[in-house]
Amino acid sequence: xxxxxxxxxxxxxxxxxxxxxxxxxxxxxxxxxxxxxxxxxxxxxxxxxxxxxxxxxxxxxxxxxxxxxxxxxxxxxxxxxxxxxxxxxxxxxxxxxxxxxxxxxxxxxxxxxxxxxxxxxxxxxxxxxxxxxxxxxxxxxxxxxxxxxxxxxxxxxxxxxxxxxxxxxxxxxxxxxxxxxxxxxxxxxxxxxxxxxxxxxxxxxxxxxxxxxxxxxxxxxxxxxxxxxxxxxxxxxxxxx
Amino acid sequence: xxxxxxxxxxxxxxxxxxxxxxxxxxxxxxxxxxxxxxxxxxxxxxxxxxxxxxxxxxxxxxxxxxxxxxxxxxxxxxxxxxxxxxxxxxxxxxxxxxxxxxxxxxxxxxxxxxxxxxxxxxxxxxxxxxxxxxxxxxxxxxxxxxxxxxxxxxxxxxxxxxxxxxxxxxxxxxxxxxxxxxxxxxxxxxxxxxxxxxxxxxxxxxxxxxxxxxx
Numbered sequence: 255x256x257x258x259x260x261x262x263x264x265x266x267x268x269x270x271x272x273x274x275x276x277x278x279x280x281x282x283x284x285x286x287x288x289x290x291x292x293x294x295x296x297x298x299x300x301x302x303x304x305x306x307x308x309x310x311x312x313x314x315x316x317x318x319x320x321x322x323x324x325x326x327x328x329x330x331x332x333x334x335x336x337x338x339x340x341x342x343x344x345x346x347x348x349x350x351x352x353x354x355x356x357x358x359x360x361x362x363x364x365x366x367x368x369x370x371x372x373x374x375x376x377x378x379x380x381x382x383x384x385x386x387x388x389x390x391x392x393x394x395x396x397x398x399x400x401x402x403x404x405x406x407x408x409x410x411x412x413x414x415x416x417x418x419x420x421x422x423x424x425x426x427x428x429x430x431x432x433x434x435x436x437x438x439x440x441x442x443x444x445x446x447x448x449x450x451x452x453x454x455x456x457x458x459x460x461x462x463x464x465x466x467x468x469x470x471x472x473x474x475x476x477x478x479x480x481x482x483x484x485x486x487x488x489x490x491x492x493x494x495x
Numbered sequence: 496x497x498x499x500x501x502x503x504x505x506x507x508x509x510x511x512x513x514x515x516x517x518x519x520x521x522x523x524x525x526x527x528x529x530x531x532x533x534x535x536x537x538x539x540x541x542x543x544x545x546x547x548x549x550x551x552x553x554x555x556x557x558x559x560x561x562x563x564x565x566x567x568x569x570x571x572x573x574x575x576x577x578x579x580x581x582x583x584x585x586x587x588x589x590x591x592x593x594x595x596x597x598x599x600x601x602x603x604x605x606x607x608x609x610x611x612x613x614x615x616x617x618x619x620x621x622x623x624x625x626x627x628x629x630x631x632x633x634x635x636x637x638x639x640x641x642x643x644x645x646x647x648x649x650x651x652x653x654x655x656x657x658x659x660x661x662x663x664x665x666x667x668x669x670x671x672x673x674x675x676x677x678x679x680x681x682x683x684x685x686x687x688x689x690x691x692x693x694x695x696x697x698x699x700x701x702x703x704x705x706x707x708x709x710x
Contacts, residue, residue: 257573322694323687324652327666331687334679422557429559433659440562453569461558461566468557
């Protein structure tokens with residue numbers, strides 16, 4: 255194996271600029287998608303635990319639809335199919351946007367992830383013992399107050415590990431956006447390899463970005479879990495990725 | 496819309512689906528046993544072994560599949576010294592990547608059985624391997640069946656990544672036909688339906704396993 259390392263190359267133009275752009279793109283793509291996915295996921299998750307059969311059906315259909323089609327296929331559908339099926343006025347406005355692939359990726363990743371978040375919310379609410387609901391109601395709380403003061407604080411704490419891993423998944427899934435032309439960190443690494451043939455250096459930068467973020471997020475969430483722990487209520491499970 | 500294009504391209508799509516399923520089957524056939532080994536290594540009391548296995552799992556679980564694919568695509572020819580074909584690098588990537596996920600499932604399955612079973616097995620005169628083989632694993636596998644089925648669906652969905660290096664699985668076949676016939680709407684919708692049917696059937700299976708475990 256003959257390979258000449260040149261780590262210094264990463265700090266020269268144009269590569270250093272590309273790397274910074276790539277890392278930033280990965281981050282804001284993940285964060286914007288996360289905010290939308292979380293809001294949608296909470297809504298759908300609530301649909302799935304309501305008493306209305308119609309809402310429950312809508313929630314279930316949504317989750318099954320977005321969970322059972324690979325994200326890559328969904329991205330292609332958002333890019334090639336949906337704009338053409340919508341009214342012409344909309345699609346011509348959409349296609350004139352400056353970063354169509356970027357916003358397509360935001361939409362695709364958000365919808366895909368929201369279905370997974372909805373599932374986590376449902377299973378967290380289901381994991382709360384029945385007695386909690388009954389106890390809350392019998393102390394005279396209204397159903398809204400019951401959710402506000404008893405169920406949501408409880409469910410939120412149960413959800414922390416699952417939500418952490420969903421966030422890490424969305425972060426890794428942003429790499430699929432490279433197939434529709436978003437230059438995030440993985441695409442940047444590929445580009446640097448193609449330009450300079452220094453694949454090991456380029457891919458190391460990308461891998462380190464993901465590993466460092468993973469470690470950071472896990473440390474932060476463990477701290478959150480400890481900070482907001484209710485003593486005796488939830489046992490802390492084994493930590494892991 | 497012109498759905499005739501789908502009828503005409505059915506044989507090609509069928510071939511693509513078979514390729515995807517084959518890729519999935521081969522990946523699972525190798526990555527599940529590897530995952531079991533890694534999980535047992537992680538639970539070992541030898542620190543060097545458990546630490547190595549833990550880092551293996553952490554490294555591969557914190558990187559996206561595409562990046563791992565790029566790594567192998569770039570590194571393998573340098574390590575072996577000659578060019579390798581797409582299929583080999585795909586399989587190697589999938590096997591190593593997904594074995595890290597299988598390892599986590601197997602580990603939590605084994606841990607769910609509990610240490611008392613292990614102690615009981617050992618004190619009845621079985622060796623460690625025998626206890627694993629006859630006492631722990633049969634219970635653990637039943638407990639992890641739902642998670643394993645879900646993971647198999649994820650492997651199937653993951654094979655779409657082969658599209659990126661132009662390997663002719665279902666998604667890539669469809670995109671080739673879409674390009675040639677200029678009918679992206681029909682083709683991508685059809686492909687979505689095919690993936691949905693396969694994955695949804697899988698998730699129904701997972702749900703059945705779940706009911707059986709907890710009832």
